[in-house]
Amino acid sequence: MSAAQVPGYRVWALPGIPEVRPGDDLVKLIAAAATAEGLPQLADGDVLLVTSKIVSKAEGRVLEATDREAAIDRETVRVVARRGTLRIVQNRQGLVMAAAGVDASNTQPGTVLLLPEDPDASARAIRAGLRTALGVDVGVVVSDTSGRPWRAGLTDIAIGAAGVRVLDDLRGGTDAYGNPLSVTVVATADELAAAGDLVKGKATGLPVAVVRGLGHVVEPAGDGDGARALVRGAESDMFRLGxxxxxxxxxxxxxxxxxxxxxxxxxxxxxxxxxxxxxxxxxxxxxxxxxxxxxxxxxxxxxxxxxxxxxxxxxxxxxxxxxxxxxxxxxxxxxxxxxxxxxxxxxxxxxxxxxxxxxxxxxxxxxxxxxxxxxxxxxxxxxxxxxxxxxxxxxxxxxxxxxxxxxxxxxxxxxxxxxxxxxxxxxxxxxxxxxxxxxxxx
Structure with missing residues:
Protein backbone atom coordinates (compact mmCIF):
# COMPACT_ATOMS: atom_id res chain seq x y z
CA MET A 1 0.00 0.00 0.00
CA SER A 2 1.45 3.36 -1.03
CA ALA A 3 1.56 6.38 1.27
CA ALA A 4 -1.24 7.93 -0.73
CA GLN A 5 -3.46 4.91 0.00
CA VAL A 6 -2.93 4.86 3.77
CA PRO A 7 -6.18 5.92 5.48
CA GLY A 8 -5.91 9.25 7.27
CA TYR A 9 -7.41 12.66 7.76
CA ARG A 10 -6.37 16.18 8.70
CA VAL A 11 -7.97 18.44 11.29
CA TRP A 12 -7.28 22.13 11.94
CA ALA A 13 -8.86 24.99 13.85
CA LEU A 14 -10.08 28.18 12.19
CA PRO A 15 -8.47 31.25 13.82
CA GLY A 16 -9.87 34.72 13.50
CA ILE A 17 -13.44 34.24 14.68
CA PRO A 18 -14.23 37.19 16.99
CA GLU A 19 -16.37 37.16 20.11
CA VAL A 20 -19.87 36.23 18.93
CA ARG A 21 -22.83 38.31 20.08
CA PRO A 22 -26.59 37.88 19.74
CA GLY A 23 -27.71 38.58 16.21
CA ASP A 24 -24.30 38.06 14.60
CA ASP A 25 -24.23 36.39 11.18
CA LEU A 26 -22.40 33.20 12.11
CA VAL A 27 -22.08 32.04 8.50
CA LYS A 28 -20.41 35.31 7.56
CA LEU A 29 -17.95 35.03 10.47
CA ILE A 30 -17.05 31.43 9.63
CA ALA A 31 -16.75 32.13 5.92
CA ALA A 32 -14.35 35.03 6.59
CA ALA A 33 -12.18 32.86 8.84
CA ALA A 34 -12.21 29.96 6.38
CA THR A 35 -11.02 32.12 3.49
CA ALA A 36 -8.22 33.88 5.39
CA GLU A 37 -4.87 33.92 3.67
CA GLY A 38 -2.53 31.08 4.58
CA LEU A 39 -5.27 28.58 5.46
CA PRO A 40 -6.57 25.69 3.34
CA GLN A 41 -9.75 26.76 1.61
CA LEU A 42 -12.93 24.83 2.43
CA ALA A 43 -13.70 22.14 -0.11
CA ASP A 44 -16.50 19.73 -0.89
CA GLY A 45 -16.41 16.81 1.52
CA ASP A 46 -14.90 18.73 4.42
CA VAL A 47 -16.66 18.58 7.80
CA LEU A 48 -17.03 21.78 9.80
CA LEU A 49 -17.07 21.31 13.60
CA VAL A 50 -18.75 24.22 15.39
CA THR A 51 -18.82 24.69 19.16
CA SER A 52 -22.42 25.09 20.33
CA LYS A 53 -21.55 28.12 22.46
CA ILE A 54 -21.07 30.42 19.48
CA VAL A 55 -24.26 29.07 17.90
CA SER A 56 -26.14 29.81 21.13
CA LYS A 57 -24.70 33.32 21.31
CA ALA A 58 -25.55 34.13 17.71
CA GLU A 59 -29.08 32.81 18.19
CA GLY A 60 -29.60 34.90 21.32
CA ARG A 61 -29.68 31.97 23.72
CA VAL A 62 -27.98 34.13 26.36
CA LEU A 63 -30.06 34.43 29.51
CA GLU A 64 -29.74 37.01 32.24
CA ALA A 65 -29.70 34.74 35.25
CA THR A 66 -28.18 35.10 38.66
CA ASP A 67 -29.75 31.76 39.56
CA ARG A 68 -28.31 29.07 37.29
CA GLU A 69 -30.38 26.41 39.04
CA ALA A 70 -33.60 28.11 37.96
CA ALA A 71 -32.37 28.11 34.35
CA ILE A 72 -31.57 24.40 34.64
CA ASP A 73 -35.08 23.78 35.98
CA ARG A 74 -36.60 25.46 32.93
CA GLU A 75 -34.52 23.40 30.51
CA THR A 76 -35.07 20.06 32.29
CA VAL A 77 -37.56 17.48 31.07
CA ARG A 78 -36.50 14.58 33.31
CA VAL A 79 -34.03 14.17 36.16
CA VAL A 80 -31.82 11.16 35.46
CA ALA A 81 -29.62 11.31 38.55
CA ARG A 82 -28.89 13.69 41.38
CA ARG A 83 -25.91 13.77 43.73
CA GLY A 84 -25.98 16.79 46.01
CA THR A 85 -26.19 19.87 43.81
CA LEU A 86 -25.10 18.01 40.66
CA ARG A 87 -27.95 17.00 38.37
CA ILE A 88 -27.79 14.81 35.29
CA VAL A 89 -30.95 15.53 33.34
CA GLN A 90 -32.63 15.10 30.00
CA ASN A 91 -33.16 18.51 28.47
CA ARG A 92 -35.71 19.81 26.01
CA GLN A 93 -33.47 18.84 23.09
CA GLY A 94 -33.58 15.21 24.27
CA LEU A 95 -29.94 15.20 25.41
CA VAL A 96 -28.87 13.67 28.73
CA MET A 97 -26.12 15.77 30.30
CA ALA A 98 -25.09 17.61 33.42
CA ALA A 99 -27.08 20.75 34.23
CA ALA A 100 -29.22 20.40 31.07
CA GLY A 101 -26.33 21.90 29.08
CA VAL A 102 -26.81 25.28 30.80
CA ASP A 103 -23.36 26.87 30.88
CA ALA A 104 -22.04 29.76 32.93
CA SER A 105 -18.55 29.70 31.35
CA ASN A 106 -17.42 31.73 28.34
CA THR A 107 -20.25 34.17 28.88
CA GLN A 108 -20.59 37.52 30.66
CA PRO A 109 -20.95 37.43 34.47
CA GLY A 110 -24.60 37.33 35.48
CA THR A 111 -25.59 35.43 32.33
CA VAL A 112 -25.84 31.78 31.32
CA LEU A 113 -25.83 30.12 27.92
CA LEU A 114 -28.59 27.76 26.90
CA LEU A 115 -28.08 25.20 24.16
CA PRO A 116 -29.42 26.03 20.70
CA GLU A 117 -33.18 25.58 20.53
CA ASP A 118 -32.83 23.09 17.66
CA PRO A 119 -29.16 22.17 17.07
CA ASP A 120 -29.93 20.17 13.92
CA ALA A 121 -31.70 23.17 12.41
CA SER A 122 -28.72 25.33 13.38
CA ALA A 123 -26.37 22.94 11.58
CA ARG A 124 -28.58 22.92 8.50
CA ALA A 125 -28.61 26.73 8.42
CA ILE A 126 -24.80 26.93 8.64
CA ARG A 127 -24.39 24.32 5.91
CA ALA A 128 -26.83 26.06 3.58
CA GLY A 129 -25.27 29.44 4.28
CA LEU A 130 -21.74 28.24 3.47
CA ARG A 131 -23.00 26.60 0.30
CA THR A 132 -24.40 29.99 -0.77
CA ALA A 133 -21.44 32.06 0.44
CA LEU A 134 -18.54 29.86 -0.68
CA GLY A 135 -20.06 27.40 -3.14
CA VAL A 136 -18.88 24.37 -1.14
CA ASP A 137 -20.83 21.37 0.09
CA VAL A 138 -19.56 20.56 3.56
CA GLY A 139 -20.93 18.58 6.46
CA VAL A 140 -21.59 20.46 9.68
CA VAL A 141 -21.48 19.17 13.26
CA VAL A 142 -22.53 21.33 16.20
CA SER A 143 -20.78 20.00 19.31
CA ASP A 144 -20.98 20.40 23.05
CA THR A 145 -18.94 19.07 25.94
CA SER A 146 -20.38 16.15 27.88
CA GLY A 147 -19.41 13.55 30.44
CA ARG A 148 -20.00 9.85 29.86
CA PRO A 149 -21.20 7.02 32.09
CA TRP A 150 -18.40 4.74 33.33
CA ARG A 151 -15.67 7.02 31.96
CA ALA A 152 -13.78 9.83 33.69
CA GLY A 153 -13.28 13.12 31.89
CA LEU A 154 -15.21 15.13 29.33
CA THR A 155 -15.32 15.01 25.55
CA ASP A 156 -17.20 16.77 22.80
CA ILE A 157 -20.28 15.10 21.33
CA ALA A 158 -22.47 16.00 18.39
CA ILE A 159 -25.71 17.69 19.40
CA GLY A 160 -26.55 18.91 15.91
CA ALA A 161 -25.58 17.74 12.43
CA ALA A 162 -26.33 18.38 8.78
CA GLY A 163 -24.95 16.59 5.75
CA VAL A 164 -23.10 14.08 7.92
CA ARG A 165 -23.74 10.38 8.35
CA VAL A 166 -24.15 10.54 12.12
CA LEU A 167 -24.35 6.75 12.58
CA ASP A 168 -22.39 4.22 10.53
CA ASP A 169 -24.33 0.96 10.70
CA LEU A 170 -21.95 -1.94 10.12
CA ARG A 171 -24.42 -4.64 11.06
CA GLY A 172 -24.67 -7.36 8.47
CA GLY A 173 -21.00 -7.09 7.50
CA THR A 174 -18.07 -9.16 8.71
CA ASP A 175 -14.82 -8.41 10.50
CA ALA A 176 -11.31 -9.27 9.27
CA TYR A 177 -11.80 -12.87 10.43
CA GLY A 178 -15.14 -13.34 8.75
CA ASN A 179 -17.13 -13.04 11.98
CA PRO A 180 -20.54 -11.43 11.47
CA LEU A 181 -21.07 -7.92 12.86
CA SER A 182 -24.44 -7.97 14.57
CA VAL A 183 -24.41 -4.99 16.96
CA THR A 184 -21.79 -2.58 15.60
CA VAL A 185 -23.17 0.90 14.95
CA VAL A 186 -20.46 3.60 15.02
CA ALA A 187 -21.33 7.07 16.36
CA THR A 188 -19.44 8.83 13.55
CA ALA A 189 -20.67 12.32 14.39
CA ASP A 190 -19.48 12.00 17.99
CA GLU A 191 -16.06 10.83 16.79
CA LEU A 192 -15.85 13.86 14.51
CA ALA A 193 -16.82 16.19 17.37
CA ALA A 194 -14.13 14.71 19.62
CA ALA A 195 -11.51 15.03 16.87
CA GLY A 196 -12.34 18.69 16.41
CA ASP A 197 -12.14 19.34 20.13
CA LEU A 198 -8.50 18.26 20.13
CA VAL A 199 -7.58 21.38 18.14
CA LYS A 200 -10.28 23.78 19.27
CA GLY A 201 -9.55 23.52 22.99
CA LYS A 202 -11.71 24.93 25.77
CA ALA A 203 -10.16 28.34 26.42
CA THR A 204 -8.16 29.22 23.31
CA GLY A 205 -10.76 31.21 21.40
CA LEU A 206 -10.89 28.66 18.56
CA PRO A 207 -14.55 27.58 18.37
CA VAL A 208 -14.52 26.07 14.86
CA ALA A 209 -12.45 23.29 13.31
CA VAL A 210 -12.32 21.55 9.94
CA VAL A 211 -11.80 17.85 9.20
CA ARG A 212 -10.56 16.88 5.76
CA GLY A 213 -10.08 13.44 4.29
CA LEU A 214 -13.30 11.81 5.50
CA GLY A 215 -15.52 12.68 2.60
CA HIS A 216 -17.23 9.29 2.80
CA VAL A 217 -19.09 10.45 5.94
CA VAL A 218 -20.55 13.49 4.17
CA GLU A 219 -24.02 12.95 2.74
CA PRO A 220 -23.93 13.80 -0.98
CA ALA A 221 -27.63 14.61 -1.06
CA GLY A 222 -29.81 16.03 1.66
CA ASP A 223 -28.93 16.91 5.23
CA GLY A 224 -29.22 13.41 6.70
CA ASP A 225 -30.88 12.33 9.93
CA GLY A 226 -29.28 14.92 12.17
CA ALA A 227 -27.76 14.36 15.58
CA ARG A 228 -31.18 13.64 17.05
CA ALA A 229 -30.68 10.11 15.71
CA LEU A 230 -27.89 9.66 18.28
CA VAL A 231 -30.32 9.99 21.20
CA ARG A 232 -31.12 6.50 22.47
CA GLY A 233 -34.84 5.84 22.87
CA ALA A 234 -36.32 4.90 26.23
CA GLU A 235 -37.22 1.40 25.04
CA SER A 236 -33.59 0.50 24.40
CA ASP A 237 -31.96 2.50 27.19
CA MET A 238 -30.78 0.07 29.87
CA PHE A 239 -29.34 2.85 32.02
CA ARG A 240 -32.08 5.43 31.85
CA LEU A 241 -31.94 6.47 35.50
CA GLY A 242 -29.51 6.81 38.37
Missing part, protein backbone atom coordinates in the same frame (compact mmCIF):
# COMPACT_ATOMS: atom_id res chain seq x y z
CA UNK A 243 -29.83 4.30 41.19
CA UNK A 244 -31.98 6.27 43.61
CA UNK A 245 -34.06 7.73 40.77
CA UNK A 246 -34.65 4.25 39.36
CA UNK A 247 -35.89 3.02 42.73
CA UNK A 248 -38.29 5.95 43.05
CA UNK A 249 -39.57 5.50 39.51
CA UNK A 250 -40.01 1.76 40.00
CA UNK A 251 -42.12 2.51 43.07
CA UNK A 252 -44.14 5.01 41.05
CA UNK A 253 -44.52 2.61 38.12
CA UNK A 254 -45.75 -0.15 40.36
CA UNK A 255 -49.37 -0.19 39.30
CA UNK A 256 -52.00 -2.92 39.48
CA UNK A 257 -52.36 -4.44 36.01
CA UNK A 258 -55.75 -5.90 35.14
CA UNK A 259 -55.05 -7.23 31.65
CA UNK A 260 -51.94 -8.99 30.37
CA UNK A 261 -50.54 -9.95 26.98
CA UNK A 262 -49.67 -13.55 26.11
CA UNK A 263 -45.95 -12.76 26.08
CA UNK A 264 -44.01 -15.28 28.17
CA UNK A 265 -42.40 -14.11 31.39
CA UNK A 266 -38.68 -14.60 31.93
CA UNK A 267 -38.36 -16.82 35.04
CA UNK A 268 -34.98 -15.24 35.70
CA UNK A 269 -36.62 -11.82 36.05
CA UNK A 270 -39.04 -13.20 38.63
CA UNK A 271 -36.20 -14.79 40.58
CA UNK A 272 -34.36 -11.48 40.59
CA UNK A 273 -37.49 -9.92 42.03
CA UNK A 274 -37.58 -12.62 44.70
CA UNK A 275 -33.96 -11.79 45.53
CA UNK A 276 -35.06 -8.18 46.11
CA UNK A 277 -38.06 -9.33 48.16
CA UNK A 278 -35.99 -11.22 50.70
CA UNK A 279 -33.98 -8.12 51.61
CA UNK A 280 -37.03 -6.76 53.48
CA UNK A 281 -36.85 -6.26 57.25
CA UNK A 282 -38.12 -9.09 59.45
CA UNK A 283 -38.36 -9.73 63.20
CA UNK A 284 -35.76 -11.59 65.25
CA UNK A 285 -33.29 -11.94 62.32
CA UNK A 286 -35.68 -14.39 60.64
CA UNK A 287 -36.35 -14.96 56.94
CA UNK A 288 -40.12 -15.51 56.84
CA UNK A 289 -40.68 -15.17 53.08
CA UNK A 290 -41.46 -18.00 50.68
CA UNK A 291 -42.52 -17.61 47.03
CA UNK A 292 -44.27 -20.42 45.17
CA UNK A 293 -43.77 -19.79 41.44
CA UNK A 294 -46.41 -21.30 39.16
CA UNK A 295 -44.60 -21.44 35.84
CA UNK A 296 -46.73 -24.08 34.10
CA UNK A 297 -50.21 -23.43 32.77
CA UNK A 298 -51.36 -26.73 34.30
CA UNK A 299 -50.26 -25.69 37.80
CA UNK A 300 -51.97 -22.32 37.46
CA UNK A 301 -55.18 -23.86 36.17
CA UNK A 302 -55.31 -26.49 38.93
CA UNK A 303 -54.86 -23.89 41.68
CA UNK A 304 -57.31 -21.37 40.24
CA UNK A 305 -59.97 -24.01 39.62
CA UNK A 306 -59.71 -25.25 43.19
CA UNK A 307 -59.82 -21.68 44.55
CA UNK A 308 -62.85 -20.89 42.38
CA UNK A 309 -64.74 -23.93 43.69
CA UNK A 310 -63.94 -22.98 47.28
CA UNK A 311 -65.03 -19.39 46.66
CA UNK A 312 -68.32 -20.46 45.10
CA UNK A 313 -69.00 -22.73 48.08
CA UNK A 314 -68.37 -19.82 50.47
CA UNK A 315 -70.64 -17.49 48.50
CA UNK A 316 -73.44 -20.05 48.41
CA UNK A 317 -73.12 -20.47 52.17
CA UNK A 318 -73.48 -16.68 52.44
CA UNK A 319 -76.77 -16.92 50.57
CA UNK A 320 -75.59 -15.11 47.41
CA UNK A 321 -77.64 -15.48 44.23
CA UNK A 322 -76.21 -17.30 41.18
CA UNK A 323 -75.94 -13.97 39.39
CA UNK A 324 -74.04 -12.36 42.25
CA UNK A 325 -71.76 -15.38 42.52
CA UNK A 326 -70.97 -15.30 38.79
CA UNK A 327 -70.19 -11.57 38.94
CA UNK A 328 -67.85 -11.98 41.90
CA UNK A 329 -66.06 -14.97 40.41
CA UNK A 330 -65.37 -13.00 37.23
CA UNK A 331 -63.28 -10.62 39.31
CA UNK A 332 -60.73 -13.40 39.58
CA UNK A 333 -60.16 -13.37 35.82
CA UNK A 334 -57.09 -11.14 36.30
CA UNK A 335 -55.28 -14.19 37.70
CA UNK A 336 -56.43 -16.44 34.86
CA UNK A 337 -55.33 -13.92 32.26
CA UNK A 338 -51.75 -13.72 33.52
CA UNK A 339 -49.03 -15.89 31.97
CA UNK A 340 -47.29 -16.31 35.33
CA UNK A 341 -48.42 -16.53 38.97
CA UNK A 342 -46.56 -16.30 42.24
CA UNK A 343 -48.00 -17.15 45.63
CA UNK A 344 -46.08 -15.36 48.40
CA UNK A 345 -46.24 -17.02 51.80
CA UNK A 346 -45.19 -16.15 55.33
CA UNK A 347 -43.52 -18.73 57.54
CA UNK A 348 -43.31 -17.62 61.17
CA UNK A 349 -40.33 -19.79 62.08
CA UNK A 350 -38.49 -18.13 64.93
CA UNK A 351 -41.58 -16.45 66.37
CA UNK A 352 -41.51 -15.97 70.13
CA UNK A 353 -44.15 -17.56 72.35
CA UNK A 354 -46.03 -15.46 74.88
CA UNK A 355 -48.44 -16.57 77.60
CA UNK A 356 -50.97 -13.84 76.86
CA UNK A 357 -53.04 -13.30 73.72
CA UNK A 358 -52.13 -9.61 73.39
CA UNK A 359 -48.43 -10.16 72.91
CA UNK A 360 -49.06 -13.30 70.87
CA UNK A 361 -51.23 -11.32 68.44
CA UNK A 362 -48.58 -8.61 68.17
CA UNK A 363 -45.92 -11.24 67.44
CA UNK A 364 -48.01 -12.67 64.58
CA UNK A 365 -48.62 -9.18 63.19
CA UNK A 366 -44.88 -8.54 63.12
CA UNK A 367 -44.40 -11.48 60.78
CA UNK A 368 -47.36 -10.50 58.60
CA UNK A 369 -45.96 -6.96 58.27
CA UNK A 370 -42.58 -8.44 57.27
CA UNK A 371 -44.40 -10.54 54.67
CA UNK A 372 -46.06 -7.41 53.26
CA UNK A 373 -42.71 -5.62 53.12
CA UNK A 374 -41.24 -8.52 51.16
CA UNK A 375 -44.17 -8.53 48.75
CA UNK A 376 -43.82 -4.77 48.20
CA UNK A 377 -40.14 -5.28 47.38
CA UNK A 378 -41.20 -8.05 45.00
CA UNK A 379 -43.75 -5.86 43.18
CA UNK A 380 -41.37 -2.92 42.86
CA UNK A 381 -38.59 -5.18 41.56
CA UNK A 382 -41.01 -6.61 38.96
CA UNK A 383 -41.75 -3.05 37.82
CA UNK A 384 -38.00 -2.52 37.49
CA UNK A 385 -37.92 -5.57 35.22
CA UNK A 386 -40.65 -3.94 33.07
CA UNK A 387 -43.19 -6.51 34.26
CA UNK A 388 -46.71 -5.65 35.34
CA UNK A 389 -48.34 -7.23 38.36
CA UNK A 390 -51.52 -7.48 40.37
CA UNK A 391 -51.49 -8.55 44.01
CA UNK A 392 -54.84 -10.29 44.64
CA UNK A 393 -55.82 -11.39 48.15
CA UNK A 394 -57.85 -14.47 47.09
CA UNK A 395 -55.49 -17.16 48.44
CA UNK A 396 -55.84 -15.72 51.94
CA UNK A 397 -59.50 -16.78 52.00
CA UNK A 398 -58.78 -20.44 51.24
CA UNK A 399 -55.37 -21.15 52.66
CA UNK A 400 -56.10 -24.82 53.31
CA UNK A 401 -57.09 -25.32 49.67
CA UNK A 402 -53.94 -23.56 48.44
CA UNK A 403 -51.68 -25.58 50.71
CA UNK A 404 -53.36 -28.81 49.60
CA UNK A 405 -53.14 -28.10 45.85
CA UNK A 406 -49.55 -26.82 46.02
CA UNK A 407 -48.37 -29.37 48.57
CA UNK A 408 -47.22 -26.75 51.09
CA UNK A 409 -46.40 -27.32 54.75
CA UNK A 410 -49.08 -26.46 57.30
CA UNK A 411 -47.15 -23.48 58.67
CA UNK A 412 -46.91 -21.71 55.28
CA UNK A 413 -49.50 -18.91 55.16
CA UNK A 414 -50.37 -17.82 51.59
CA UNK A 415 -50.58 -14.04 51.40
CA UNK A 416 -52.56 -13.66 48.22
CA UNK A 417 -51.47 -14.33 44.65
CA UNK A 418 -49.44 -12.11 42.34
CA UNK A 419 -50.34 -12.10 38.65
CA UNK A 420 -47.29 -11.28 36.51
CA UNK A 421 -46.86 -10.40 32.85
CA UNK A 422 -46.67 -7.63 30.27
CA UNK A 423 -49.44 -5.06 30.59
CA UNK A 424 -51.87 -5.23 27.70
CA UNK A 425 -52.53 -1.49 27.88
CA UNK A 426 -51.00 1.62 29.33
CA UNK A 427 -52.10 2.35 32.89
CA UNK A 428 -54.60 5.13 33.42
CA UNK A 429 -53.36 8.38 34.84
CA UNK A 430 -53.43 8.32 38.62
CA UNK A 431 -54.13 11.54 40.51
CA UNK A 432 -51.05 12.63 42.44
CA UNK A 433 -51.10 12.06 46.16
CA UNK A 434 -49.64 14.79 48.34
CA UNK A 435 -47.40 13.34 51.04
CA UNK A 436 -48.69 15.90 53.56
CA UNK A 437 -52.15 14.32 53.36
CA UNK A 438 -50.73 11.21 54.99
CA UNK A 439 -48.46 12.82 57.56
CA UNK A 440 -49.06 13.73 61.18
CA UNK A 441 -46.27 15.61 62.92
CA UNK A 442 -45.90 15.69 66.67
Missing amino acids: TSEAVRQAVTLRRTVRAFTDDPVDPGAVRRAVAAAVTAPAPHHTTPWRFVLLESAEARRELLDAMRDAWIADLRADGKSPESIAKRVRRGDVLRGAPYLAVPCVVADGAHSYPDARRGAAEREMFLVAGGAGIQNFLVALAGERLGSAWVSSTMFCRDVVRDVLGLPENWEPMGAVAIGRAAEAPKERPPRAADDFVVVR
